[in-house]
Amino acid sequence: MKIAFYGSSLLSAYWNGAATYYRGMLKALSARGYEITFYEPDAFDRQSHRDIDPPEWCRVMIYEASIEGLKKAAALAASADIVIKASGVGYEDDILLQSVLDSTHADALTIFWDVDAPATLSELQQTPDHPLRHALADIDLVLTYGGGDPVVRQYEALGAKSCRPIYNALDPDTHHPVPKQRRFKADMAFLGNRLPDREARVESFFLEPAAALPMHDFLLGGSGWEDKPMRANVRYIGHVPTSDHNAFNTSAKAVLNISRSSMATNGFSPATRVFEAAGAGACLITDYWEGIEQFLEPGKEVLVARDGQEVAEIMRGLTGEEAERIGQAALARVLRDHTYAERAAIVDDLLRSQIHALRGAA
Secondary structure (H helix, E strand, O other): OEEEEEOOOOOOOOOOOOHHHHHHHHHHHHHOOOEEEEEEEEOOOHHHHOOOOOOOOOEEEEEEOOHHHHHHHHHHHHHOOEEEEEOOOOOOHHHHHHHHHHHOOOOOEEEEEEOOHHHHHHHHHHOOOOHHHHHHHHOOEEEEOOOHHHHHHHHHHOOOOOEEEOOOOEOOOOOOOOOOOHHHOEEEEEEOOOOOOOHHHHHHHHHHHHHHOOOOOEEEEOOOOOOOOOOOOEEEOOOOOHHHHHHHHHHEEEEEEOOOHHHHHHOOOOOHHHHHHHHOOOOEEEEOOOOHHHOOOEOOOEEEEOOHHHHHHHHHHOOHHHHHHHHHHHHHHHHHHOEHHHHHHHHHHHHHHHHHHHHHHO
């Protein structure tokens, strides 16, 4: 079956945190026999910051970031059996969604795949005439990057026919243990772009512990932090390409995950960084969010902190041996329960049952 997928970017993770999720899911779906074309706009300078070349498991079509370019790309949805529009494409999302729906043939399955459901739902609730609210009646299925039952209930209350969370996971071919590198050596490392609904939490969970632990070394990676005031024991290295993520995760004693505020409030939304770090065998410290125990066991496979003070307390007592033990336990867990191959099996069953129901009712 042919899938037409309209997303932000498959080729570049530059200001595009969904890239790892897209790559893992689509690669695994391709392995199950799907023929996939990914449509991405030439926007935000991403094409000059590619992390990967076009892969053998997915055709990539880059369209001009203009209304004309968008509509030409949307018209190609007519040849697909499954048409997917992701959230946060970044160029005229509302026009793209309607254009894709207008182009899809009658017996194709239409999907809205939300990679930031808490933020999307907040926008929908504040905007009664939002185009997506009206489009939900014409969309067969909503998939989300996470969010659990709270997100499902909210989407169904807004009129979604069906909603299913498909969580982040690990591609062990991409994220795995590698030798430590001196350039990423630190007591604690955090990787994340500077975003409005994350910055205050980075101050609390990362910068405040750094201030409280002047004898510890802290490493910060990600775009946008250049002018952020930091203590002398914090080393900022800017954007870290995906090819360096494994070394970044393995070289520090502990790696910190900090959720965006909307995802932390909603819960059940493990970031891609959680599985990347665990897949590299890193000792992961995460901010608390509801549902963490569904993915990793606190105290054994992950360390959980509710604020910066708890992060500092963890770091004061964390030995190298304990960090190694937690990292290995996390690696074993994600390889067993949280790979994209496992997620793709769920999606495959869901897509086939939805298409069977759709065509059987036609």
